[in-house]
Amino acid sequence: MLPLADLYPRDRLAVEISLWSADLADLGAEVARLTPYADVFHIDASDTRFVPSPLFFPDLVAALRPRTRVPFHVHVMAERALPLVEDFARAGVDLLSVHAEADDVADALQAIRARGGAAGLALRLDTPVDTVVAYFEDVDFVVLIGTPLGTKGTAMDPAAPDRVRQLRALVARTGRDRLPVIADGGIRENTVPDLASAGADAVVAGSLLLGSDDLAATTTWLHNQRGDVAFAGKRVEERT
């Protein structure tokens, strides 16, 4: 399995670039262009029931895999996650997250590790943060969703930073304080500082990076959010 402490170091906010927000007509070129700026490529997938859109599918991810050495994280939004977990693991995915609200969450988490991947538990906004405790033994990282699931271009719910803070406190109390916490959804110039100071180890950046005129400067700004660096990107228009 990947060394997650290196991927999500304590002194630097890690950047997962969401391929859903990239130029979907030219994904191979986008992966090459974005590789210098990505700690991880974030890839959304669904069974079309948990959220309506199928998003990325295993053959497409397998085709993109040889284009970069940057790890792939597939966020599986599915009622029954196991079939998609197996297909994406075969496609060469390094990290897979499944939802705490799925029917087969424990089986899916164990299957990810059995296939050599890092196993993540994703929580919808309406799922209590302490749900993670039941799965501690089988989880390598946690994804806290900050918007309605399966949307992009939407504003982060104001509760999101507090949920990160609650989870950070919970993992510190239970001795799992190196458990990486990834904030996904509504990642903007005005939300990143709160998420970083609440204790997020990584953010899933979509339009914040993909809409930037200066990828290098915006990435450096994100990485340094545990310090104090002025924003150098372009502001994002969003739906509410």
Ligand SMILES: O=C(CO)[C@@H](O)[C@H](O)COP(=O)(O)O
């Ligand atoms: O799944 C999500 C949001 O939950 C991301 O993967 C999107 O790609 C984010 O897009 P933006 O709203 O940041 O543009």
